[in-house]
Amino acid sequence: MLYEHLGARPRIHDTAVIAPTAVISGDVEIGADCQVLHGAVITAEGGPITLGENVIVMENALLRATAADAVHIGAHSLIGTLASVAGASIGEEVFLASGARVFNGARIAERCEVRVNAIVHRRAVLPEGTVVPIGWVAVGNPVQLFSPDRAEEIAEAQPELDFPGHVFGVDRDTPDxxxxLTxxxxxxxxxxxxxxPA
Structure with a gap:
């Protein structure tokens, strides 16, 4: 289903194939020969989303842009089942496996792999060809890769995330x-x- 949101309508190349149960909302541009499968949600919440040619968005994946962070997916990239990208830039020929999560302000260069259930944290920068192993966490610029059992090191590597402030405009020290936030x-x-409906 296609929706006009905030006055913007999705623009879909005539060779792209969009499943009837996918939802595409707002300022979204989908390039030639893309495939968007059942249950995928691509929603521009105040910022644009662009998909280059031959991008595949698998079942139940989520792409979400915000006014602060647009989304760009480079050509020949694959966004796996249940993966999510929130306000990030993805290069060409990137593979985000099932359950991968990429957060606001992250940048992933060409030919990277973010494997099953791996996380690319807010503002992390992955150089070309980086592989984030299954379940691992990518943090910072320059990027550091951590196994999920290293929570203290992950926290130390990303000192100024301020997720509530950056994403929602709310100071973390606000009593309520x-x-x-909600x-x-x-x-x-x-x-x-x-x-x-668009």
Whole structure:
């Protein structure tokens, strides 16, 4: 299903194939010969999303852009089943395996692999050809790779994430952080009430 959101309509190349149960919303451009499979969601929440040619977005994957962080997926990349990309730039010929997660402000260069259930943290930068092993976490610039059992080292490697501030505009030290966060974010998401079928 295609939706106009915030006055922007998806633009889909006539050779792209979009499954009838996929959802594509807002300022989204999908290039030639792309495949977007069942249950995938591609939603531009105030920032644009572009898919180069021959990109494959598998079942139930999520691509989400924000006003602060656009999404770009380079040509010949594959976004695996249940993978998610939030406000990140992905180079050409990249493989995001099932369950991979890429967070706001991350940049993944050409021919990288982010394997099953691996995480690329906010603002991490993966140089060309980097492989993030199954379940591992990529952090920082220059990037460091950690096994998931190294939580303290992961935290030390990413000192100024400020996820609530960067993504939601709420200071982490706010006493009612989750109240402020959900009210602001909910208000932003409520703009979907005015979406129109495209």
């Amino acid at each position: 952080l989750m109240v402020q 009210e602001r974010y909910g208000s932003s998401l409520a703009r979907h009430r005015d979406d129109l």
